[in-house]
Amino acid sequence: MLKADNLNVFYDQIQAIKDVSFEIQEGELVALLGANGAGKTTIIRTISGLQKLRSGKITYNGQDISTTEAHKLVRLGISQSPEGRQIFGRLTVLENLQIGAFIKDKKADIGAEIKYIYDLFPALKEREKLAAGALSGGEQQMLAIGRALMSSPKLLLLDEPSLGLAPLLVEKIFEVIQTLKRNNITILLVEQNVYKALEIADRAYVLESGAIKLHGTAGDLLNNSEVKKAYLGG
């Protein structure tokens, strides 16, 4: 579904991504792992058209999307829930969700999507008229994921969805990610919670200093001695 070939990304003179190649098959849940600053967010932003490639190629269902603008990618079915949530704090929960549906004209479609999101996250329904800035961190994360789902994506890019959340909420977010996979959404998951990510992923790539260091099935990586030592505490 998504294929990245030899991606190189720079911030001015500094190379953040070095010859990175990976692919995601339709229906897969692929995790992108690595320490702080390894380049995970840069890869997500590059796929979603927010960061320019210096060289390399990204194809989506066979179409070259290397230079496609972000809003057009949403129409093609690629949506992201960004790191740090980036919700609109002064708008209500409902208004934040409606913004995520900017590519849809039919009210009925938007209504159906909102119902789907409220079924996934009942807490959002209870708070739909509240300013999003008044929500807890966990609720804001749910809202960020909900907003990304409003465009009915086929490929969902999730950047650190469990960051800073209490354990119970981490569980809830991971359950929802598994539900989305069962509902045929293909997912690229960036996570610092390596163990939990590998528990639910099909495959994973490990980034180190902007380059792919390891990749394999989640099961193989869970048993890999380098991964155990660097990320799983033993």
Ligand code: ATP
């Ligand atoms: P984190 O988990 O901390 O977000 P990450 O793996 O997502 O880390 P990136 O945010 O993609 O890493 O950063 C990759 C590298 O690029 C880092 O060295 C970072 O300092 C650098 N970088 C990121 N954004 C910028 C920017 N806007 N300008 C300059 N350098 C940047």
